[in-house]
Amino acid sequence: MFKRYFPILTWLPHYHKRLLGADVLAGLIVTVMVIPQSLAYALLAGLPAVVGLYASILPQLMYTLLGTSRTLAVGPVAIIALMTGAALSSVAAPGSPDYLQAALVLSLLSGGILVAMGALRMGFFSNFLSHPVISGFLTASGILIAVSQLGSLMGVSSSGFTLVERVMTLLPNLSSFNPYTVVIGAGTLFFLVAMRRYGKKSLRAIGLPTPFADLITKAGPVFAVVVTTLATWHWQLADDGVAVVGTIPSGLPALSFPWVDASLWRALLIPALLISLVGFVESVSMGQMLAAKRRQRISPNQELIGLGTANLAAGFTSGMPVTGGLSRTVINYDAGAQTPAAGAFAALGIALVTMAFTGWLFYLPIATLAATITVSILTLVDIPMLRQTWHYSRSDFAAMAVTILLTLVEGIEAGIIGGVVLSIALFLYRTSRPHSALVGRVPDTEHFRNIERHDVETVSHAALLRIDESLYFANARYLEDTVYNLVASRPELEHVVLICSAVNLIDASALESLDAINARLKDSDVKLHLAEVKGPVMDQLKKSDFLDALTGRVFLSTYAAWREFSKAG
Amino acid sequence: MFKRYFPILTWLPHYHKRLLGADVLAGLIVTVMVIPQSLAYALLAGLPAVVGLYASILPQLMYTLLGTSRTLAVGPVAIIALMTGAALSSVAAPGSPDYLQAALVLSLLSGGILVAMGALRMGFFSNFLSHPVISGFLTASGILIAVSQLGSLMGVSSSGFTLVERVMTLLPNLSSFNPYTVVIGAGTLFFLVAMRRYGKKSLRAIGLPTPFADLITKAGPVFAVVVTTLATWHWQLADDGVAVVGTIPSGLPALSFPWVDASLWRALLIPALLISLVGFVESVSMGQMLAAKRRQRISPNQELIGLGTANLAAGFTSGMPVTGGLSRTVINYDAGAQTPAAGAFAALGIALVTMAFTGWLFYLPIATLAATITVSILTLVDIPMLRQTWHYSRSDFAAMAVTILLTLVEGIEAGIIGGVVLSIALFLYRTSRPHSALVGRVPDTEHFRNIERHDVETVSHAALLRIDESLYFANARYLEDTVYNLVASRPELEHVVLICSAVNLIDASALESLDAINARLKDSDVKLHLAEVKGPVMDQLKKSDFLDALTGRVFLSTYAAWREFSKAG
Structure with a gap:
């Protein structure tokens, strides 16, 4: 000591x-x-x-x-x-x-x-x-x-x-x-x-x-x-x-x-x-x-x-x-x-x-x-x-170039502060438009991959949507748009599964958006499910009313969701 | 139009x-x-x-x-x-x-x-x-x-x-x-x-x-x-x-x-x-x-x-x-x-x-x-x-309370700006100390879960470390510490697998850290592997020298890595 x-x-x-x-x-x-x-x-x-x-x-x-x-x-x-x-x-x-x-x-x-x-x-x-x-x-x-x-x-x-x-x-x-x-x-x-x-x-x-x-x-x-x-x-x-x-x-x-x-x-x-x-x-x-x-x-x-x-x-x-x-x-x-x-x-x-x-x-x-x-x-x-x-x-x-230019032209303080602010802004911008992918099953495995990059199996009445970012205020509305566009473009959908393997955080704004998505899908007779929700995130969701209102289920794994919907389909 | x-x-x-x-x-x-x-x-x-x-x-x-x-x-x-x-x-x-x-x-x-x-x-x-x-x-x-x-x-x-x-x-x-x-x-x-x-x-x-x-x-x-x-x-x-x-x-x-x-x-x-x-x-x-x-x-x-x-x-x-x-x-x-x-x-x-x-x-x-x-x-x-x-x-x-207090005490502008800045700062702070978990296999499945929360199978000479955050400048050094501490505490380790299912971005600072981790583990005769690297992240890694220097392999799934090391062990 x-x-x-x-x-x-x-x-x-x-x-x-x-x-x-x-x-x-x-x-x-x-x-x-x-x-x-x-x-x-x-x-x-x-x-x-x-x-x-x-x-x-x-x-x-x-x-x-x-x-x-x-x-x-x-x-x-x-x-x-x-x-x-x-x-x-x-x-x-x-x-x-x-x-x-x-x-x-x-x-x-x-x-x-x-x-x-x-x-x-x-x-x-x-x-x-x-x-x-x-x-x-x-x-x-x-x-x-x-x-x-x-x-x-x-x-x-x-x-x-x-x-x-x-x-x-x-x-x-x-x-x-x-x-x-x-x-x-x-x-x-x-x-x-x-x-x-x-x-x-x-x-x-x-x-x-x-x-x-x-x-x-x-x-x-x-x-x-x-x-x-x-x-x-x-x-x-x-x-x-x-x-x-x-x-x-x-x-x-x-x-x-x-x-x-x-x-x-x-x-x-x-x-x-x-x-x-x-x-x-x-x-x-x-x-x-x-x-x-x-x-x-x-x-x-x-x-x-x-x-x-x-x-x-x-x-x-x-x-x-x-x-x-x-x-x-x-x-x-x-x-x-x-x-x-x-x-x-x-x-x-x-x-x-x-x-x-x-x-x-x-x-x-x-x-x-x-x-x-x-x-x-x-x-x-x-x-x-x-x-x-x-x-x-x-x-x-961009962060590096701005730091160099500002340091040379405006001076040292401007260079460092400008570089740091830009780094943070770019990171926030990137996380505010998260990558998401519809995934399907790699044949004969329990593994799921992007349907656009890999040759995978899908079912028509259920969409498996993998969200590649923590859900927080900057991207909450983006998530809503993504899901609404998905549902609008596929009228045959009955189930949407959000795969949360890359979701490390759901803040209050994102929770609000999930509530909104759940309610709106309910109006269109589409059920919302979650899969692969991590321990800490699940602990937090349990503190809200969201899980009670959720129209669908929470699956431990994407494969469990797949089994459920592929046998029904 | x-x-x-x-x-x-x-x-x-x-x-x-x-x-x-x-x-x-x-x-x-x-x-x-x-x-x-x-x-x-x-x-x-x-x-x-x-x-x-x-x-x-x-x-x-x-x-x-x-x-x-x-x-x-x-x-x-x-x-x-x-x-x-x-x-x-x-x-x-x-x-x-x-x-x-x-x-x-x-x-x-x-x-x-x-x-x-x-x-x-x-x-x-x-x-x-x-x-x-x-x-x-x-x-x-x-x-x-x-x-x-x-x-x-x-x-x-x-x-x-x-x-x-x-x-x-x-x-x-x-x-x-x-x-x-x-x-x-x-x-x-x-x-x-x-x-x-x-x-x-x-x-x-x-x-x-x-x-x-x-x-x-x-x-x-x-x-x-x-x-x-x-x-x-x-x-x-x-x-x-x-x-x-x-x-x-x-x-x-x-x-x-x-x-x-x-x-x-x-x-x-x-x-x-x-x-x-x-x-x-x-x-x-x-x-x-x-x-x-x-x-x-x-x-x-x-x-x-x-x-x-x-x-x-x-x-x-x-x-x-x-x-x-x-x-x-x-x-x-x-x-x-x-x-x-x-x-x-x-x-x-x-x-x-x-x-x-x-x-x-x-x-x-x-x-x-x-x-x-x-x-x-x-x-x-x-x-x-x-x-x-x-x-x-x-x-x-905290963000809400600060917004209310600042708005009441300091005025409207201070309230909004203070709230937004604090929201961003708290988000950055959270992502700067990412959650990570050693995972093991849920018996008889291809699914892997936190060894501290679930009853799962492990092997002693390989550590499967799931990183629950995008890797970027704010948490790059934290990742280094996590891996070094892991290796220092388990001398029998021969393989470290970073499971990147929740990694949506690896920026230049994090790449530098991965390079450093790879080199340092090499000195200790531990191989570094990656698993479940997403498409866009992989595309970007291919633009650097990292994959050439990597001592281990890139596995498509955690299960593939598990098969490799559990049969060897």
Whole structure:
């Protein structure tokens, strides 16, 4: 019981020296690897670079304490940073103290929402972000982020959080690009892409053992950071207009209490809700995938608590909204992390850097960070998925396409909300016009199939109508029409059997319609029967007067109904 | 084809003298009967009484031309009048010229919406007003209207469109009630209730033939109008503070073109949408009921056109939003109307009254009209339905209760929207946690039932899992959990068969989950099979790679799967 709320108790008591070695090494590797991306994502959100470091310390420690995944690494991630930037710039000017305050409010809100959802066991809520909506959103965000980095890669400014804003603010400045910045940006980009594509293969070809080749390939960004920083320092390129990270205050973050006005909290509520949901979905699906590989389990509701407290911690320590990040988690996993302690060691590592070594980051060019973001974000863009979804289902494709378009044109919030609303509307529309089929008996079996698709036996005075949907308000009237049309088109009918094998629910509106159908068929001397009514549905029907008024019978199976009417016919 | 869009062509060519006699008589009766209620509903909407007459002329003629019901009578109705008043008072002060203009804009908007929905064949849209929501809304509106008439019945003023507003504005004035008004109001109320309850029985008891007794009973309101008008005139009660209808401008309405500012149109868009939907649902369900009695049919999409043009007509002739009204339609039907021509004759009758006889209405007391409204509206309040719905389904009851509470406390729009949103949310929540059952074979049959409810045969190395819901984004992850838990709890399992007899849809998110289940079971050496996949679902699965990757088979029937595994076991 206690262990359920403090998953740390499941592994800490059994901790021993061999695990310690593995975890310390993984922690060290993660520290080095995630510093550039933490800085980059803070800049992406329009925040000072150091905020990315702050958000990688206490939040990760809280997750270690309360999260259920053994390998998830928590900190700023690209999508959440993009959403954070969009939300903040709607309430404050980037670079202003208000903007920083708003980031803390956003973290606290999203932490509060996640913890509340966890406490209320509302993890299922995230299920309404359907696969096509998430996939479409990631693709669109990837494009947005890539475009947003174009300016930094060329040393010109651009702003905005829709594609049009970005492009329109970028274009007029393009001609004033900075050649040194372009060399650093394009060079890093080229190097990183080449590393990703050929790194592992080439290193193995020259005789390195696979795990080592793997590690070096993953360390590509660190190598780029070191080289470009040294180059910028050596040739003093900052004097030639190359934007660098500059002075980062050293020391741990001060505790922050952003008790600002209530209107700001209200304005950030919806963005915080979306950030929470998207972050949770991203983090949990990754956590589940990795847990499955090691036959471990994660608990979605406890994950909400873990991620929620991580965000609360970010809000109190000058951070920004965080979640489980794909690249930092994969690095942690591949570096051999055995328990969540690895995450704690990484957090301590980053804390150490923040205290003593921020000076080393002064000459790190922004363009290098932009290239790092661009390369890692482009993996989100999944164009084949578009084709695949189009092929499988037009309505899933519609939800995906609307999400992408709205995200690019109207912004992130509009994209997600539009996608979710459309998914739900399409589902409701589909269930409001249910498929139904007249069925007949597959000869010599007790099995019944659609008379239009299969060669089956039928009787003329009884219609076996299989209803392929739960009966509820949206399709109740449709059912009436279907039955009335059936009866009108076959005057010889004496019995209509509704086969309810696919009916999982009959709500009050549908009950009203069944009553109406029963009464109207009675007027035409046609009896209404039911077959294969499921247990829970039957239990509910028994609570109404319908079964007393029913002119016909309730058959356990379609075959029982068939026997009755085929012998009579 | 042409007949489909001009239903008048289906009956006018066959019109003959016998029908003419019946229709003229019905038209005459309707004229006399509906004048008091038309005046009353205009007052209920905060409009001059004459607007109710205007809205009963051209709109009814347009419906005669384009509507499909043979007996529906169109004009102002109580619910729509209440909604109209609520909408208008949010944009203009009652009694001001702007208020009148806004009524026209509202009519045009709601006419336009209805015609557009008809042209786009979107009649299904109204299905989302579930039975509990409509029933709850009618009950709450009935209460609201009854309370709103209390002031008029006692000769004191009250205002507002929520229960609290009404009661709070009424209470301080109560002590200044007008005794003559109270006598007229309470007397009429008492008379009308007595007529409804005992009229027909008593008149038959004194020897009148049934149809005649029926007609006299229905004419109760007309009798009350005549008597109280004469009394008010004779004793000149208006001088003693009895509110009367007063001067009604005579003559037909002038053509109106409310081309006012765009912001007004925008502000009235949502109310117009709700008025359209509620009016359509009320009208169509009544039309269907009456058509069924005479074995006629009405076409919902053509009804949208008919009601839409009626509202456009109201907007161009100084009217107010209209729809098919329960009481006027029942009067028309009972008076023996044979064709829509009866409605046309009633429209002409009202036009005649408007042109020449409005002076006769000068001394008609407002309290008489208030009593008429109160009595007819109280039939909407359906308290037994509350108990019945509670008994049948808690979630339907929740939707109904929320609709009633929100309508009373927050107003009409909040009530309907809240009810619809909650209905949809509850439906989605239910489908997001689908019922599933392990099934076994009913001995000596090909029929399979829940192992927990029935005494059935099973085999230990194969699980037959029946999924009782369509698989879509909201429940895809739930399915994964169900299967993983099943496999984890039964290590001896070698086969899992998903019985898809109740699966009517597998969307892209669910396909992703099935892929994941298939891959994960493969890792544990468990084969995944499907059974009873429906035609349309199978067609769709064939468009993906899933069936190629599936480790097991697709069985036509559960019995086929059973034979396979029971012989192997």
